[in-house]
């Protein structure tokens with residue numbers, strides 16, 4: 001069977017369905033993704049595989065389900081992959097395709113320059129996301145993906161050098177320093193619940209306990225602070241904004257016809 005590298009949305013749907021026990025938010029937004037695509041948003045059709053591979057969805061769902069049961073940290077990795085897949089490629093025209101989201105035919109490490117850096121301040125983040133058509137609130141909502149997963153010391157250690165970044169809480173500097181005692185690859189969870197999709201990321205920012213500079217800047221900057229406070233206060237509002245922004249992100253740079261392909265091997269272009 002020709003097993004494509006699974007349209008990201010389909011992969012996401014499976015994740016959402018399967019982790020409902022503990023990642024309610026992921027479930028919620030993935031389900032909304034489904035309904036969005038059922039109605040044919042931007043031509044990305046849920047029926048793409050109906051004839052060519054009708055068993056695709058259960059196969060993917062079961063595969064990802066077992067993988068997540070074995071390792072719940074996969075949820076964060078998948079959400080991050082979705083961001084990088086959609087965000088990296090620039091300049092390419094966006095096509096409405098009735099068939100499904102294809103893989104790009106270009107895969108270059110230098111393109112990752114298009115990703116925002118963890119050293120960005122709020123103004124730079126607003127500009128970077130603005131170039132992809134996201135407003136400030138959508139950018140803050142998407143940053144809330146850091147409710148899942150971890151950052152490695154290498155991504156934040158520059159904040160710890162003398163003088164330490166003044167936007168960090170003095171106790172939290174010690175926590176980060178302890179983590180970095182384990183070397184560049186040592187992992188620091190973004191919030192207290194690394195496998196739960198909740199709004200604790202935003203309450204951490206309020207306590208000046210954001211892990212990346214680009215996280216904490218959202219609370220430091222008056223342009224974004226009210227949004228952080230709103231999400232910290234109202235988790236439902238965060239979930240809704242996140243879902244909508246993720247749907248929008250899934251529509252970035254959709255490839256049509258020969259501009260895209262279905263990879264035989266996910267790791268390399270055909």
Ligand code: HEM
Nearest residue numbers: 076077079080083116117118142145149150151152155214
């Ligand atoms: C606002 C700009 C962003 C910056 C500067 C940024 C940067 C980073 C960095 C540096 C890490 C840690 C990498 C490491 O040390 O291994 C990370 C992890 C992560 N990012 Fe972002 N990111 C941003 C936005 C996003 C968005 C929009 C999403 C998804 C919608 C996302 C999802 C994730 C997830 C889930 C992880 C954890 C991955 C894991 O634990 O396996 N990030 N990000």
